[in-house]
Amino acid sequence: MNFLAYGVAGWICIVGLYGAIVSKNLIHLALCLTVIQSSTYVLLLSVGYRHHGTAPIYKGIRLGTNTVDPIVQSLALTDIVISVTVIALILALALDVHKKLGTADPDEVVELQG
Amino acid sequence: MTWLLPLPVAIPLLAAALVAAGDHVTPRIVQNAIAVLAPAAATGFSFWIMLETQHGLLIHWYGGWHPIGNLAIGIGFVGDSLGAGMAVLSCTLVTLALVYSLTYMRESSRLFDVLMLVFCGAMAGFSLTGDLFNMFVWFELMGVAAYALAGFKVEELGPLQGAVNFAITNTAGAYLILMGIGLLYARTGALNFAQIGHFLATHPSDRLVVVAFTLVLIGFLVKAAIVPFHWWLADAHAAAPAPVCVLFSGAMVELGLFAIARIYWTVFSGGLHAHQGDVRSLLVWIGVVTALVGAVMCFLQRHLKRLLAFSTIAHSGTMLVGIGLLGAKGLAGTANLILSHGFLKAGLFLAAGIVLLRLRDIDELRLHGAGRNLRWERALWFAAAIGLIGFPYVGVFVGHSLVDEEASGQGFAWVPPLLLVAEAVSAGAILRAGARVFLGWGPKRDPLLSWEPEESPPERSASVPLLLAVTTVTVAIGLVMSVIPGLQVRIENGAERFVDRSAYAARVLHAKSTPAPPHLPFAIEVAKPESWAYGIGAAVLAFAFAAAGLWYRRLPELVLGGIVRGLGPPVRALRAAHSGIIGDYLLWLTIGATVVGGAWAFSLR
Amino acid sequence: MTRRQIRGTIAIPVLGALGAFLYWGLSGLPPFGNYHGFYGHMVSILSLPQRHVTNAVTATVFDYRGFDTMGEEFILFAAVTGVVLLLRKSGEDEEGPPEDTVTSDALRLFGLLALAGGVLVGLWLAAYGLVTPGGGFQGGVAIASGFVLLYLTGSYLAFARRTSESALDPLEAVGAAGYVVVGLAALIAGLPFLANLLGPGKPGTLVSGGSLGFINWAVALEVAAANTILYKEFLEQYIVPIARGRKS
Numbered sequence: 011m012n013f014l015a016y017g018v019a020g021w022i023c024i025v026g027l028y029g030a031i032v033s034k035n036l037i038h039l040a041l042c043l044t045v046i047q048s049s050t051y052v053l054l055l056s057v058g059y060r061h062h063g064t065a066p067i068y069k070g071i072r073l074g075t076n077t078v079d080p081i082v083q084s085l086a087l088t089d090i091v092i093s094v095t096v097i098a099l100i101l102a103l104a105l106d107v108h109k110k111l112g113t114a115d116p117d118e119v120v121e122l123q124g
Numbered sequence: 125m126t127w128l129l130p131l132p133v134a135i136p137l138l139a140a141a142l143v144a145a146g147d148h149v150t151p152r153i154v155q156n157a158i159a160v161l162a163p164a165a166a167t168g169f170s171f172w173i174m175l176e177t178q179h180g181l182l183i184h185w186y187g188g189w190h191p192i193g194n195l196a197i198g199i200g201f202v203g204d205s206l207g208a209g210m211a212v213l214s215c216t217l218v219t220l221a222l223v224y225s226l227t228y229m230r231e232s233s234r235l236f237d238v239l240m241l242v243f244c245g246a247m248a249g250f251s252l253t254g255d256l257f258n259m260f261v262w263f264e265l266m267g268v269a270a271y272a273l274a275g276f277k278v279e280e281l282g283p284l285q286g287a288v289n290f291a292i293t294n295t296a297g298a299y300l301i302l303m304g305i306g307l308l309y310a311r312t313g314a315l316n317f318a319q320i321g322h323f324l325a326t327h328p329s330d331r332l333v334v335v336a337f338t339l340v341l342i343g344f345l346v347k348a349a350i351v352p353f354h355w356w357l358a359d360a361h362a363a364a365p366a367p368v369c370v371l372f373s374g375a376m377v378e379l380g381l382f383a384i385a386r387i388y389w390t391v392f393s394g395g396l397h398a399h400q401g402d403v404r405s406l407l408v409w410i411g412v413v414t415a416l417v418g419a420v421m422c423f424l425q426r427h428l429k430r431l432l433a434f435s436t437i438a439h440s441g442t443m444l445v446g447i448g449l450l451g452a453k454g455l456a457g458t459a460n461l462i463l464s465h466g467f468l469k470a471g472l473f474l475a476a477g478i479v480l481l482r483l484r485d486i487d488e489l490r491l492h493g494a495g496r497n498l499r500w501e502r503a504l505w506f507a508a509a510i511g512l513i514g515f516p517y518v519g520v521f522v523g524h525s526l527v528d529e530e531a532s533g534q535g536f537a538w539v540p541p542l543l544l545v546a547e548a549v550s551a552g553a554i555l556r557a558g559a560r561v562f563l564g565w566g567p568k569r570d571p572l573l574s575w576e577p578e579e580s581p582p583e584r585s586a587s588v589p590l591l592l593a594v595t596t597v598t599v600a601i602g603l604v605m606s607v608i609p610g611l612q613v614r615i616e617n618g619a620e621r622f623v624d625r626s627a628y629a630a631r632v633l634h635a636k637s638t639p640a641p642p643h644l645p646f647a648i649e650v651a652k653p654e655s656w657a658y659g660i661g662a663a664v665l666a667f668a669f670a671a672a673g674l675w676y677r678r679l680p681e682l683v684l685g686g687i688v689r690g691l692g693p694p695v696r697a698l699r700a701a702h703s704g705i706i707g708d709y710l711l712w713l714t715i716g717a718t719v720v721g722g723a724w725a726f727s728l729r
Numbered sequence: 730m731t732r733r734q735i736r737g738t739i740a741i742p743v744l745g746a747l748g749a750f751l752y753w754g755l756s757g758l759p760p761f762g763n764y765h766g767f768y769g770h771m772v773s774i775l776s777l778p779q780r781h782v783t784n785a786v787t788a789t790v791f792d793y794r795g796f797d798t799m800g801e802e803f804i805l806f807a808a809v810t811g812v813v814l815l816l817r818k819s820g821e822d823e824e825g826p827p828e829d830t831v832t833s834d835a836l837r838l839f840g841l842l843a844l845a846g847g848v849l850v851g852l853w854l855a856a857y858g859l860v861t862p863g864g865g866f867q868g869g870v871a872i873a874s875g876f877v878l879l880y881l882t883g884s885y886l887a888f889a890r891r892t893s894e895s896a897l898d899p900l901e902a903v904g905a906a907g908y909v910v911v912g913l914a915a916l917i918a919g920l921p922f923l924a925n926l927l928g929p930g931k932p933g934t935l936v937s938g939g940s941l942g943f944i945n946w947a948v949a950l951e952v953a954a955a956n957t958i959l960y961k962e963f964l965e966q967y968i969v970p971i972a973r974g975r976k977s
Contacts, residue, residue, distance in 0.1 A: 012760035020751040023303065024744050030296070031710045032737040036288065039706070043295055050302045053755075057310040058769060061762035066769075066785035068777045069861055077785070079769030080776075082309065084789040085257060088801045089302065091866065092264045095808030096295050098959055099271050102815040103288050105966050110281050116706045117733060119288065121281045122359045123704035124424070124574035130912065130922035137803055138909040144810065145902030148895050186796040188924040197771050199796045235814040242807045249800065261800035268804050272811025287815075303751075310758050313766025335754020711736050711743070718743050721750040 015056035023049035036104035036114040040097050047093040051086050058082030125176045129184035129201040132166040132173070132211050132248035136218075139163075140241035147234050159237040160222050163244045167215035170248060174208035178614070180638040181631045183254070194633040196316035202254030202632055205618030206459050210382050213466050214247035214375040216601075221367035224474055224594045227586040228481070229365060236276065243269040243371060250379055254632060256305055256391070257315045259383065260298070263347070267294050270376060273368045274360045282577045283363035289706050290360035296713060297346030297353070304339030307332055308391075317390035318632035321625055325394025331725075337392050338721045342713075344387070347380030350444055351414040352716040354437050355702060355709040358421070361433030362576060366477025369429060370598075373436040373473060374466035381440065381462070385447045385455060385622070393625050400450055402727045406720065407448025408536055414441030415546035417698065422550040423673065424699060426488040427576035428476045431557055432469065435512070435550040439465050439520075442543050446527040449534050456619035457526025460605065460612065464511065464520045467602030471508045472554065474595040475501055478588065479561065484581045488557045489573065493564025500592055502562035508599045509554040513666045514547060516651055516659040522606040524662075525655035526616075540658065548662050552669025559674060566674030574699065610646035617641060780925075781932040782859045782941065790864065791941045791948075795923050798944075799908050802951055806905045809955045816962050830884040840882020847875025855949040865945040869952025876957050885968050892961050897954050904951025911943050 026045030033039040058079030064071060066080040108114045139162030143155055176182055182203035185191075189198025222240055229236050246265035253259045271294075275287030309315060311332055312323040324333060342353070349357040357377065361369050388403075396403060418437030425431035439461070446458030478501055480486045483494050495502060511519025524547070528540040559565040605611070621627065621641075630636040651659075676684065701708075730738070759765070776788035790798050831837055848871075855868025880888035915924040927939035 013756055013758070015761050016755040016758055017752060019303075020748055020755055023299070023751065024748040027296070027710065027714055027747075028737075028740055028744055030292070031707050031714070031740045032733055033707065034733070039292065043292065043299075046296065046299050050299055050306060053303060053306040054309075056761060057306055057758065058764055058766075059762050060764055065862070066773050067783055067861060068785065069783040073774060073777055077773050079764060079766060080772050080785040080789050081315075081766075081769040081794075082306075083786045084794055084797075085305075085309075087786070087790060087866065088257075088261065088797055091801050092261075092804055095268060095805050096264070096271075096291070099268060099808050099811050099815070100288070100291050100295075101963070102812045103271075103275055103284055103291065105963075106275070106278050106815055107281070107284050107288065110284065116288070119281070119285045119706075120704045121285050121577050122362055122430070124576075124699045124702055126921075127916055130916060134909050134913055134916075134922070137799075138906055138913070140803075141806070141902045141906035141909065144806075145899045145906065147898060185921055186923050187792055188921040189793055192771065192775075195767055195771060197768065197775070198793050235810055235817075238810050239807060239814070242803055242810075245803070246800070257794075258797055258800070261797050261804070265800050265804045265807060268807045268811060272807070272814050275815055278815055278817065307754060307758070309766070309768075310764065313768045315768070330757050332754050332757030335750065335757075338750075338754075705732070707733065707736050711740055714740065714743050714747055718747045718750065722746060725750060725753065 015052065019049045019053035019056065022046070022052060034115055036107060036116055037101065039116060040100045040104060043100070044093060044097055047089070050089060054082045054086045054089070126182050126184045128169055128173050128176065129182055129203055129252060130186070131169040132215060132252070133245045135166050135169070136162050136241045136245035136248070140238045140245070143234065143241065144238045155234065155237065156226060159241065160219065160226070162241060163215050163219040163222060166244060166248060167212060167219055170208055170211035170215050173203045174205060174212055177203050177205045177208050178641060181628065183632060191633055194319070196314065196319050196633065199258050200254040200316065200632065201252045203252055204622060205614065206622050207251045207386070209459065209463070209618070210251035210379060211248045213463060214251065214379070215244055217370055217374045217466065217470055218244040220470065220594055220598055221370045224477070224591055225367045227590055228367065228477065228582055236273070239269045239273050243273070247375055247379060251382065254317050255315050256308065256317060256320065256387070260301055260305060263301070263383075264298055266376060266379070267291070267298065270372065274364045276365055276368065277363065277580065280363070280577070280580060282579070285704060286359040286361070286363035289704070289709060290356045292706050293346055293353070293356040293709050293713060296710060297343040300339045300717070301343030304336040304343070307336040307339070311336070316632065317387070318629040321391045321394055322629045322633065324392065325625070329395040333392070333395050334724050335721070337396065338717070338724060340387060341384060342717045342720060344380045344383045346713065347377065348384065348444065349377050349380070349437050349440050350410055351417045351441070352712045354414065354418070355712065357437060358430055358433045358702065359704060361436070362427055362430035363579070366429070366473050366480070369432070369473040370470040373433065374470040377436060377440055378443065378462045378466060381443050381447055381458065385458075389623050389625055390628055393623070399727070402724065404448060404450050404534070406723065408445050408539060411441045411444035411448050412539060412542050414438070414444060415543055416441070419546040419549035420695065420698060421702065423553040423669070424572060424574055424695070425553070426570070426573035428479065428486050428488060428557060429473065430576055431488070431553055432472050432476065435554060436469055438546050438550040439469075442524070442527060442547065445531065445539060445543065449527075449530045449536065451530045451534060452620040452623050453533070453616065454527055454530030455622060456616040457523045457530060459615050459619060460526060461520055461523030464523055464602050464605035467598050467605070468508045468511045468519055471504060471595055471599035471602055474591065474598060475504050475508070478591050478595065480579065480581045481584070481586055481591070482588065486579050487576070488560050489568060489570060491561045492568045495562040496564055498562060502558070504595055504599050505558045505562060506555070507603060509551055509558060511599070511603045512547070512554065513551040513663050514659050515663045516656050517606050519603050519606060521651070521655070521659055522612055522649070525651060525658065528655070528658060529652070544658055544662050545665065548665035549669050551662070551666040552673060555666060555670035556673035559670060567677070607648055609648055610644060612649045613644045617644060777932060780941070783932060784859055784861060787858050787864050791944050792925070795944065798948070799912065799923070802905055802908055802948055805952065805955050806901065809901065809958050812959060812962050816966060830886070831882055836882050840878050843882070844875045844878045847878060848872050851875060851953065855945060858945050859941060865948030866952050869949045870956055872949070872953040873956030873960065877960050880964060885964065888964070889961065892957050894958070897958050901951055901954035901958065904947050904954060907947030907950070908944055911940050911947070915940070
């Protein structure tokens with residue numbers, strides 16, 4: 011159990027990368043990126059976990075109570091917003107490609123090469 | 125003077141919000157004034173910061189959260205000479221690009237201005253920050269603005285492809301960085317550069333540190349367009365509007381390199397001290413390969429902006445060599461190179477933009493001889509191209525000679541000749557393109573060069589004198605970078621302080637004052653004889669390559685056949701690898717990360 | 730084999746090696762649940778006495794690492810600007826949206842109630858962000874999703890009319906600018922950027938945290954407006970082609 015959470019993070023990252031490499035559709039590709047991104051949430055949150063720790067909100071608990079790390083939570087929050095916005099941009103690009111080309115297959119978008 | 129530090133970030137961001145808020149109410153002239161004055165003010169404040177940092181680091185703790193004991197609990201900006209210099213370069217280029225865009229980018233100009241201003245603030249923040257996660261935030265902000273700007277011309281497929289490839293590869297790189305940050309935070313419980321560095325230097329380094337370093341490094345190598353992570357750059361540049369290319373090539377790529385230097389020296393140099401040799405070999409090797417690949421690909425292009433983009437990759441490789449040698453002199457060389465290359469390449473992109481405007485095309489062969497009457501554009505093009513060669517006391521000369529000196533001093537004597545060839549080939553390609561377009565030299569057809577799609581030109585209403593004035597200023601600044609009195613010693617002094625991890629940590633965490641630097645003279649350093657030889661050699665070679673590119677078919681059949689048989693297959697393979705397909709690029713990214721990681725898993729343990 | 734299949738075949742061993750490398754590094758982490766970093770601990774014990782904020786995560790997001798959040802807010806701002814830029818109409822003639830009005834009165838009533846509920850929940854989340862879980866970001870997202878109900882249970886027209894760009898763009902920009910202004914105000918007062926200008930307030934109440942409250946509300950405004958614009962942009966892409974298809 012000691013390293014399961016970290017292993018999960020690594021696994022999600024690798025699976026997401028595989029999906030992105032063989033993706034047949036730009037929207038699918040964008041979702042694969044969110045999969046990779048979620049590996050970073052799992053990593054950050056599991057890194058800051060402490061056994062029997064509660065949420066770091068001092069309403070109803072005394073100062074000095076064993077809590078999980080608040081920093082990684084705020085990093086994950088920032089991370090979520092960043093991810094959502096980047097994905098929104100990529101989806102907008104995917105829509106434009108589809109409008110132009112009639113397909114969102116990344117292997118067919120080969121206007122520039124060589 | 126620490127109150128200066130937030131301003132280069134806050135002013136452009138506030139201006140971006142104001143321009144967006146006032147879109148439906150304020151008159152156009154006010155909007156334009158804000159869009160130009162804000163980055164100009166940011167430039168001024170960055171310059172002021174740079175002057176102040178000559179006396180030592182400037183530190184600003186946001187929210188007033190000074191370190192408690194030696195634990196940083198807030199985010200700090202740490203201004204040093206090189207970082208402030210990066211901010212000056214970025215903000216200056218944004219200002220020039222926005223002045224250029226006043227008449228060049230009329231359509232949806234409000235959104236364009238907003239994104240450029242955000243880009244400006246993000247680059248300044250990236251240059252000045254002293255916190256790892258904060259750097260990641262500015263990295264992403266830079267990215268988001270840049271992806272949208274790359275796809276600005278949504279009505280064409282090329283820009284969309286460029287933007288998609290750019291956004292996806294850089295986002296994947298960013299996630300690797302974030303994973304590395306997670307690992308470092310888990311190990312050190314810190315996000316401040318100085319504090320992580322202090323922890324790593326005082327604790328034994330193990331596999332976790334190696335993996336974290338690899339992840340962070342790969343992420344920034346993607347941004348710095350280093351082989352095999354460079355693919356996105358040419359696609360994004362070829363299709364983006366000229367003023368946007370200025371920022372991509374002149375500042376954004378270089379910021380990726382700057383981040384590698386900053387993070388290596390403040391965070392990892394203590395912990396990985398025992399493995400310095402391995403890190404050095406790897407960075408120098410991939411730097412040299414990048415310079416050569418970029419140069420060869422540059423020579424095969426006929427789309428002017430794509431050609432310039434590959435030239436940027438070649439220079440990025442040289443700059444990485446300067447950083448990767450892990451010495452103060454090499455770093456100073458790279459810093460000088462970033463400044464001179466930034467302005468010269470910016471000037472070339474702006475000139476290409478004028479060519480597109482006046483001749484309605486951007487293709488070297490289709491434009492054959494079409495630019496004979498554009499005298500001023502011709503002069504600018506050739507001046508900037510010659511500046512990029514490294515002829516003694518012109519343009520990139522000092523930067524190159526410092527990198528070469530460091531390489532020879534560190535026992536990498538084989539590196540300078542290869543870099544010389546790379547820069548001669550890429551400068552030769554730029555000269556060749558100029559000779560064809562502006563002089564009408566050489567044949568009208570060339571099967572060697574890659575075809576690229578046409579690009580829709582900007583509206584004819586753009587004011588050509590204004591565009592020419594901006595381009596002239598940009599090229600002129602780039603050309604004189606090697607002869608500004610006192611600049612070289614100041615950069616070298618800044619680089620020496622940049623690589624001093626313990627002094628940095630003492631200043632940031634314990635607020636120890638640094639000893640006053642020696643009085644630095646205002647003089648132009650005399651170049652060494654070998655630098656002269658390299659500079660002249662590069663110039664001769666560059667003109668030879670340009671001539672070869674124009675008239676290679678006049679070579680005797682025997683020689684030509686030999687060259688085709690020898691170089692044909694590898695060049696064809698290299699070109700086929702630049703497939704434009706995002707899946708391929710991601711596979712390359714994975715392979716590159718695996719190779720770097722694997723090599724270090726065995727050598728750095 | 731297609732190009733994609735070749736890629737997949739190469740990718741499997743490479744990713745296997747990369748995964749092994751990652752796991753090699755990850756196994757150097759402290760065992761799960763045994764984290765003892767000082768930074769988080771410091772913030773945990775300092776946020777209540779120093780800042781009178783009971784939610785240490787909010788204190789981190791808006792104060793100790795508030796400058797990150799300013800950057801993050803501008804990422805959202807830039808992304809919305811970018812999406813509007815990328816999805817702008819390229820000179821094609823505009824056609825009206827389709828007739829998609831929901832006619833069931835029960836559904837419309839429910840939608841209205843749910844909209845009110847969504848906005849209320851959002852305001853509540855934002856308001857109590859300094860005390861209990863929540864904050865400007867979470868609240869802003871909830872408010873924006875309330876507006877989507879207008880489309881779902883009313884009509885696209887109803888949604889589009891109430892979310893006109895000329896109203897939303899300034900709101901979004903004002904939210905983003907607000908954050909910088911709070912920071913600059915401190916700087917002008919001679920304090921560090923984003924330093925607290927007001928008193929710390931009473932812990933556990935809505936007015937705890939001083940300038941933190943302003944930042945929290947600026948973020949809520951920005952996030953609510955930005956998300957509504959995003960929904961609107963993407964919905965437009967979805968709705969307008971349908972309208973065109975019906976007419977032809």
